[in-house]
Amino acid sequence: MPGWTPVFAQASDSGAKPVMRQAWLASFARWARDNQLGLFGLVVVGGIVLCGLFGGRLAPYDPFKIQIADRMMPPSLEHFFGTDKLGRDVLSRVLVGSTAPLR
Numbered sequence: 001m002p003g004w005t006p007v008f009a010q011a012s013d014s015g016a017k018p019v020m021r022q023a024w025l026a027s028f029a030r031w032a033r034d035n036q037l038g039l040f041g042l043v044v045v046g047g048i049v050l051c052g053l054f055g056g057r058l059a060p061y062d063p064f065k066i067q068i069a070d071r072m073m074p075p076s077l078e079h080f081f082g083t084d085k086l087g088r089d090v091l092s093r094v095l096v097g098s099t100a101p102l103r
Contacts, residue, residue: 048098051095051098052098052099053099055094055095055096055097055098055099056095056096056099058095059089059091059092059095059096060089060091060092061079061088061089061091061092062089062092063088063089063092063093063095063096063097064088065088066086066087066088067083067086067087067088068086068087069087070083070087071083071084071085071086071087072084072085073087079091081094
């Protein structure tokens with residue numbers, strides 16, 4: 001198989017059998033160097049998957065808490081996506097919404 005190199009067990013082991021090892025890290029580094037746009041896409045998709053898996057834990061605010069004083073705020077350092085008509089943090093609502101199961 002290409003990319004696989006046989007490695008033999010220690011001589012002190014009884015019945016030394018060949019163990020297969022792949023240099024996958026070197027292969028991935030070569031692919032990433034040659035395909036930077038593909039690497040960017042992999043990072044974006046990986047980020048979306050992580051948000052889907054851990055979105056509820058990553059949400060900075062309670063997505064259901066109504067804060068009338070903070071309604072319709074534009075994006076800022078406090079609320080990265082801003083707030084909606086009821087003052088709820090939009091980023092928190094997107095992160096929690098991404099964890100909902102598909103039907």
